[in-house]
Amino acid sequence: xxxxxxxxxxxxxxxxxxxxxxxxxxxxxxxxxxxxxxxxxxxxxxxxxxxxxxxxxxxxxxxxxxxxxxxxxxxxxxxxxxxxxxxxxxxxxxxxxxxxxxxxxxxxxxxxxxxxxxxxxxxxxxxxxxxxxxxxxxxxxxxx
Ligand SMILES: [Zn+2]
Numbered sequence: 626x627x628x629x630x631x632x633x634x635x636x637x638x639x640x641x642x643x644x645x646x647x648x649x650x651x652x653x654x655x656x657x658x659x660x661x662x663x664x665x666x667x668x669x670x671x672x673x674x675x676x677x678x679x680x681x682x683x684x685x686x687x688x689x690x691x692x693x694x695x696x697x698x699x700x701x702x703x704x705x706x707x708x709x710x711x712x713x714x715x716x717x718x719x720x721x722x723x724x725x726x727x728x729x730x731x732x733x734x735x736x737x738x739x740x741x742x743x744x745x746x747x748x749x750x751x752x753x754x755x756x757x758x759x760x761x762x763x764x765x766x767x768x769x
Contacts, residue, residue: 650680654689654727657682666690668720669713672702677713679720692719 641660642648651658659682666686668677670693681689693700696719703709 645680647680652680652682652685653724654681654685656731657685666720669716670698670700670702672700673709673713673716677717685723689720689723692723 638660641663642650645660645663645665650660650663652663657663662682662684663680664683664686665678666681666689667673667675668679690700693716696715698712698716698719703712
């Protein structure tokens with residue numbers, strides 16, 4: 626669909642960038658870069674610490690929130706500062722575990738890509754060598 630209001634679109638884009646607080650936002654979990662899909666995740670929960678945040682896509686945000694709930698970390702602010710700090714640390718651990726899993730996925734995809742390229746490179750070399758050897762055979766003078 627053609628954008629009929631480019632100024633409004635640009636204003637929306639600038640507002641999203643201001644909310645995300647960066648010029649080049651992306652989801653560190655999956656690599657998503659579409660502005661409309663990105664949002665802020667409060668690592669320790671909004672009610673505990675709204676300043677400790679990362680940018681993630683909506684899908685990864687839901688996965689992180691589900692991870693917090695599955696770990697028994699409620700979305701409420703504890704009145705006891707010791708308990709609140711403990712839950713902040715647990716929430717940070719859940720987020721860091723998810724980031725570690727994402728890093729592992731990225732590393733494995735690089736390894737797969739490298740192996741795929743290696744296989745492709747080898748098949749290209751074989752084809753090239755076969756073509757070269759066929760041309761050599763065609764160009765060799767026939768023995769009398
Ligand atoms: Zn994501």
